[in-house]
Amino acid sequence: MSEPRLVLQHIDKHYGRLAVLSDISLTVPRGHFLSLLGPSGCGKTTLLRVITGTVTPDAGRVMVNGTDVTRVPAYRRNMGMVFQSFALFPHLTVADNVAFPLRVRALAREEQQKRVIEALRMVHLEALAERYPRELSGGQQQRVGLARAIVYRPTILLLDEPLSNLDASLREEMRLEISQVTRALEITAVYVTHDQREALALSDSIAVMKLGRIVQFGSPEAIYAAPVNDFIARFLGYANELPVVVGDGAARIEADGSTLHIPAPAPNGPATAFIHANAVVLETSGAPAPNRLACTVTDLAFMGDSVEYVLRHKAGLQLKARVPVGGAIHGRGAAIWAVLPPDKLIVVPRDAGPPSAG
Amino acid sequence: MTAAARRPEVALAPAGTAATGPPGQLRHLLLGGLLVCPLLLFLAAVFYYPLAYTVVQSVTPSAGGGWTLAHYAAFLGSREGLGVLVLTLGLSLAATLLSVVLSLPLALLLRRRFPGRRALQFLMMLPITIPSLVGALGLLILYDRTGWLNVVVLKLGLLSQPLAIDYTIPGLVLFYVWMFFPYGALVIMSGLGAIDPAVEEAGLVMGAKPRVVFFRLMLPLLRSSLWAGAVMIFLQCFGAFSVPLIAGGNWQPIGVRIYTVANVFLDWPQASAMAVVMGIIQAGLVVAYQAIGRGGRAA
Amino acid sequence: MRNLPWVLARAVLVAGFVLFISLPLVMILLEAFGANWFGMRMLPAEWTLRWFGWAARTVDLVGVLINTAEIALLTTGLALVVSLPAAWAIARYRLPLKPILIGVILFPRMIPEITFALGVARIFYDVHLTNTVIGIALAHVMLAAPFAVVVLVSTFEGLDSRLLEAGTVMGCGPLGLFRRVTLPLALPGIVAAALFSFLASYNDFVLTLMVYGADTVTLPVQTYLSLGNGYLSVAGAISTILLVPSLLFLVAMLRMVRPENLLGGLKGA
Numbered sequence: 022m023s024e025p026r027l028v029l030q031h032i033d034k035h036y037g038r039l040a041v042l043s044d045i046s047l048t049v050p051r052g053h054f055l056s057l058l059g060p061s062g063c064g065k066t067t068l069l070r071v072i073t074g075t076v077t078p079d080a081g082r083v084m085v086n087g088t089d090v091t092r093v094p095a096y097r098r099n100m101g102m103v104f105q106s107f108a109l110f111p112h113l114t115v116a117d118n119v120a121f122p123l124r125v126r127a128l129a130r131e132e133q134q135k136r137v138i139e140a141l142r143m144v145h146l147e148a149l150a151e152r153y154p155r156e157l158s159g160g161q162q163q164r165v166g167l168a169r170a171i172v173y174r175p176t177i178l179l180l181d182e183p184l185s186n187l188d189a190s191l192r193e194e195m196r197l198e199i200s201q202v203t204r205a206l207e208i209t210a211v212y213v214t215h216d217q218r219e220a221l222a223l224s225d226s227i228a229v230m231k232l233g234r235i236v237q238f239g240s241p242e243a244i245y246a247a248p249v250n251d252f253i254a255r256f257l258g259y260a261n262e263l264p265v266v267v268g269d270g271a272a273r274i275e276a277d278g279s280t281l282h283i284p285a286p287a288p289n290g291p292a293t294a295f296i297h298a299n300a301v302v303l304e305t306s307g308a309p310a311p312n313r314l315a316c317t318v319t320d321l322a323f324m325g326d327s328v329e330y331v332l333r334h335k336a337g338l339q340l341k342a343r344v345p346v347g348g349a350i351h352g353r354g355a356a357i358w359a360v361l362p363p364d365k366l367i368v369v370p371r372d373a374g375p376p377s378a379g
Numbered sequence: 380m381t382a383a384a385r386r387p388e389v390a391l392a393p394a395g396t397a398a399t400g401p402p403g404q405l406r407h408l409l410l411g412g413l414l415v416c417p418l419l420l421f422l423a424a425v426f427y428y429p430l431a432y433t434v435v436q437s438v439t440p441s442a443g444g445g446w447t448l449a450h451y452a453a454f455l456g457s458r459e460g461l462g463v464l465v466l467t468l469g470l471s472l473a474a475t476l477l478s479v480v481l482s483l484p485l486a487l488l489l490r491r492r493f494p495g496r497r498a499l500q501f502l503m504m505l506p507i508t509i510p511s512l513v514g515a516l517g518l519l520i521l522y523d524r525t526g527w528l529n530v531v532v533l534k535l536g537l538l539s540q541p542l543a544i545d546y547t548i549p550g551l552v553l554f555y556v557w558m559f560f561p562y563g564a565l566v567i568m569s570g571l572g573a574i575d576p577a578v579e580e581a582g583l584v585m586g587a588k589p590r591v592v593f594f595r596l597m598l599p600l601l602r603s604s605l606w607a608g609a610v611m612i613f614l615q616c617f618g619a620f621s622v623p624l625i626a627g628g629n630w631q632p633i634g635v636r637i638y639t640v641a642n643v644f645l646d647w648p649q650a651s652a653m654a655v656v657m658g659i660i661q662a663g664l665v666v667a668y669q670a671i672g673r674g675g676r677a678a
Numbered sequence: 679m680r681n682l683p684w685v686l687a688r689a690v691l692v693a694g695f696v697l698f699i700s701l702p703l704v705m706i707l708l709e710a711f712g713a714n715w716f717g718m719r720m721l722p723a724e725w726t727l728r729w730f731g732w733a734a735r736t737v738d739l740v741g742v743l744i745n746t747a748e749i750a751l752l753t754t755g756l757a758l759v760v761s762l763p764a765a766w767a768i769a770r771y772r773l774p775l776k777p778i779l780i781g782v783i784l785f786p787r788m789i790p791e792i793t794f795a796l797g798v799a800r801i802f803y804d805v806h807l808t809n810t811v812i813g814i815a816l817a818h819v820m821l822a823a824p825f826a827v828v829v830l831v832s833t834f835e836g837l838d839s840r841l842l843e844a845g846t847v848m849g850c851g852p853l854g855l856f857r858r859v860t861l862p863l864a865l866p867g868i869v870a871a872a873l874f875s876f877l878a879s880y881n882d883f884v885l886t887l888m889v890y891g892a893d894t895v896t897l898p899v900q901t902y903l904s905l906g907n908g909y910l911s912v913a914g915a916i917s918t919i920l921l922v923p924s925l926l927f928l929v930a931m932l933r934m935v936r937p938e939n940l941l942g943g944l945k946g947a
Contacts, residue, residue, distance in 0.1 A: 075846060104843075641799075642888075
């Protein structure tokens with residue numbers, strides 16, 4: 022069994038009094054795609070820089086292929102990095118940009134040229150080799166950045182929110198490109214983002230971070246199905262949350278005390294029940310069903326392929342329901358039943374402490 | 380020199396070292412201090428020391444030891460001394476007013492794009508880019524009794540006698556305007572550019588006529604630029620040397636006067652006292668300029 | 679405004695302005711390249727280059743030009759040597775009392791040249807630095823360095839740290855990073871600082887007037903001397919040579935920068 026590509030052990034980092042990273046530990050196997058997911062300020066970018074070596078941790082170890090590299094300066098770690106702002110050298114052409122790390126390594130001219138063309142071909146940009154960065158669009162610049170980061174076959178590829186500076190329409194295309202390239206090269210990747218859709222789509226595993234700690238670690242499916250606390254659930258886009266109290270295997274909605282059927286036993290105490298907007302079923306007929314709440318439509322918005330309703334429960338709760346276009350449209354003020362299928366609910370203890378991963 | 384990865388929260392550090400903690404920051408400070416040293420030592424030797432020397436000279440009596448304020452008294456208390464100051468300030472004030480009057484329409488004109496705009500900007504920068512000596516020489520020739528202006532004026536029969544411009548006070552004011560108005564124009568143009576175009580648009584849409592928009596909306600917003608520009612021009616006029624030296628004739632504003640007292644009358648202490656006064660006034664103007672700049676930005 | 683009166687008025691104003699600014703320089707050219715220009719003549723009677731030859735013979739124009747260029751180059755070199763490290767430290771290190779530091783560096787351009795020229799003249803005289811190329815260059819550096827520092831600080835502050843980071847991650851050690859990334863990116867700023875310094879020295883009059891000597895006459899000083907002796911045409915000829923760097927510089931600047939953004943430091947008289 023080969024060494025894991027990257028191991029972080031108990032990484033700490035402070036800036037003054039602020040603890041930016043607290044006791045971070047991670048293992049990343051070879052060829053694995055890991056995402057660091059979290060809101061701004063959670064420390065994910067700092068952690069990335071601990072891996073590249075531009076930031077030295079106050080405590081802990083960074084191990085690459087079994088070797089301790091914590092004291093090795095960044096320029097000797099042979100890692101690749103793709104930047105949010107592209108960071109292309111404005112005074113060099115695309116080809117020279119991509120060739121830069123090869124020149125630094127004093128590779129032979131012909132070898133340099135060969136690899137540069139190879140890398141540009143991977144990102145479909147051979148035609149623009151002689152242009153300057155300022156002549157390229159954002160998407161093209163980022164592809165050059167990607168080519169430049171992999172041309173020297175780095176040990177680990179790090180990506181710092183590479184899609185954030187791109188137009189929304191380009192993001193999906195670029196995301197696919199990143200996925201294809203990393204898979205084709207079988208390269209180990211660490212990807213930083215605040216967008217859960219990117220993380221879920223690209224990763225083999227996700228580390229959700231908050232305030233310098235890893236609050237959940239696991240595969241995208243596992244995390245999506247079972248977030249361990251309300252912060253993560255909200256972050257993953259669960260649009261509806263109902264404060265409940267769990268007692269003796271049953272949950273009661275705090276607002277009006279009515280019963281909420283939950284899928285599995287949950288620890289007693291205060292909790293939050295989450296359900297996705299597109300899991301809520303709207304009914305006009307009166308056939309009883311578990312978790313059926315009487316609501317009024319307060320607002321609706323046409324989202325193209327679906328309609329998003331904002332509903333108000335008699336006890337004051339607000340719910341969002343997203344229904345595919347094609348069914349009946351319910352107008353403002355209409356009375357309606359909102360059914361929350363128990364198997365689509367997740368119940369998370371409130372104020373749960375963050376378990377660490379890895 | 381090492382590269383620095385800039386982090387918002389931490390002091391900049393050479394890559395690979397911990398910048399937090401006393402040892403890292405101290406080393407940082409020493410390195411930074413070392414880099415600034417050559418320049419500081421140089422300035423100390425070639426600038427501050429001579430400056431201190433001049434200040435000391437200004438309070439040294441012409442004979443004997445000790446300190447005296449006699450030179451300052453001789454300057455500020457005498458008719459000639461005050462005359463010099465009045466002349467300098469008067470010239471500067473007049474030139475500043477005229478320059479601002481010239482700069483404002485010019486700045487407005489240069490706002491929109493039109494063919495030849497670049498050329499006009501180039502022209503506008505000319506007086507402050509070329510050595511003032513050359514500009515002064517050209518002005519002297521142009522406005523001479525037999526220069527182009529007088530030739531045209533006489534040929535057209537507007538006057539029967541040539542205008543005396545060179546070596547006169549009005550002439551000096553004119554020359555100052557030519558030399559220094561671009562300083563103010565640049566400041567005003569910059570201020571104009573900083574006004575959100577939406578302000579004008581909003582005014583027009585709400586029904587105000589262009590003239591009203593200008594006087595009620597834009598001019599107030601330009602106020603600090605106008606003041607800053609005026610102070611800038613005044614500053615340059617006050618410190619003018621080449622122009623009055625060549626084209627001032629018998630009129631000697633303070634810069635030229637200092638030179639004369641030092642090199643012709645060889646009264647170094649007196650010249651030093653005058654130089655110190657001039658220095659203080661000019662430094663005060665610079666401070667005023669920067670204060671306006673800050674106040675304007677805060678508005 | 680499409681109405682004719684306005685357009686006409688504007689055209690007249692623009693024409694007047696163009697004449698106002700450019701005519702004095704036209705006069706210099708006429709004086710330098712013309713002969714028999716006196717009385718109420720608009721133009722010289724003949725065009726000639728003889729004044730330049732005259733100047734070369736009688737006031738050693740070539741020697742003066744060489745002096746000026748030598749001093750200017752020396753000033754530029756010295757100014758860069760002291761300003762580069764200082765600007766780097768100011769731009770990228772956290773130094774205490776930075777505003778005061780910057781004020782100390784910019785102060786030479788805030789007070790009139792004559793004020794410190796007095797002191798410099800006396801002190802240089804005492805240490806035998808007057809009438810030497812190195813002496814005048816040293817004096818000029820204090821005029822040039824503030825410009826250079828302002829430009830260089832702005833340049834170094836503008837260096838995108840992320841580019842430096844990218845270079846480091848891709849394998850550049852400290853020296854390599856400086857050579858391959860920092861220097862090329864900073865080069866335009868360094869060139870600008872060098873140009874400013876050169877120009878500040880080449881054009882300087884007041885300070886040079888106080889510390890020059892028979893062997894170290896510069897173009898501005900010679901212009902003044904010739905004028906004082908009544909040789910107007912020679913003064914004109916020398917002025918045309920004086921003008922060249924400034925005009926070139928102006929053209930270059932306007933190609934690259936918008937005029938409103940130029941007032942970074944404070945220029946002296």
